[in-house]
Amino acid sequence: MSTxxxxxxxxxxxxxxxxxLLHGLDVVASDPAPGAERRLREGVAEIGADPARLTFTADAGRAAAAADFVQENAPEREDVKHALFAxxxxxxxxxxxxxxxSSGMLPTAIARAAARHPERVVVGHPxxxxxxxxxxxxxxxxxxSEAAMDAAMAFYASVxxxxxxxxxxxxxxxxxxxxxxxxREAYSLVDRGVASVADIDTAISQGPGLRWAVLGPFANQHLSGGPGGIAHVLEHLGPPTEAWWRDLGHPVMTPELEKKIVDGVDEELAGVDPAALARYRDTVVRAVLAAKEESP
Incomplete structure (x- = not known):
């Protein structure tokens, strides 16, 4: 793979x-929007990539013809995807x-537009x-096809x-x-008046979210079981967990709930610069990733 x-x-x-670009590949990009090339070059430079190996064309077919792998990022609309994948x-x-x-569309639906080779269509959701x-x-x-899946898995791992x-x-x-x-449960808790938006964010970011950044839910649950591992957890906490499941909320996205959520976020982040908050998030994520790479 080179392009x-x-x-x-x-x-x-x-x-x-x-x-x-940061992983040494050439990129040929395409977008029909006015000013897209300028925004793209500014964006990749801001991230720290060298735009010298970046080329741009408004013609998506021309970009695809020059590539060894295609990563599509168009709007989440089936008509747009179909026109583009054709x-x-x-x-x-x-x-x-x-x-x-695509963050939610099914690859089978997307591939309907790929009349020549539907077997090479996958979702590669970042x-x-x-x-x-x-x-x-x-x-x-x-x-x-399995060949397409294997190729996609290998490509993403290689970068x-x-x-x-x-x-x-x-x-x-x-x-x-x-x-x-x-x-769903976070929105339900706000809707029921159990906790504020800020407190729910704190409950995750200062609680299980710290562990989830290191290990997934099953591995964390296994560690919490001590010598008995996850088998011990399931034996002793399985019935209570089932009871909690039955008590979880089923919120409906009403205008009233939307207002509670928006007002809660506004209150939590009052006076906070969104760009600074995003930089803080990314800095901490980088630190976590670096720590995970350095740890045995």
């Missing part, structure tokens, strides 16, 4: 382009994987920002990502579904 096509250069596309499938070499960054967060969820559609392979497609993939489960 990646980045199709769509919004926030995700800029981050992907910078990541590929072009990409018609232009890219037959051995080139077409990966969508977490924002892709140049920083290692996870990529690689999702097959009904007609995706420093931590890809995971889904065995089946489902809306939201894995990580967004896990986030949605947490958000």
């Amino acid at each position: 990646v096509a980045v199709i769509g250069t919004g926030a995700i596309g800029v981050s992907w382009a910078a990541h590929f 072009v990409l499938d018609g232009a890219a070499r037959s051995d080139v994987v077409l990966a969508s960054s 977490f924002h920002p892709p140049h920083l967060v290692p996870l990529v969820e690689v999702v097959p559609g009904e007609r995706t 420093g990502k931590k890809p995971i392979r889904l065995r089946q497609e489902l809306p939201g993939h894995i990580a967004n579904r896990l986030q949605a489960a947490l958000w």
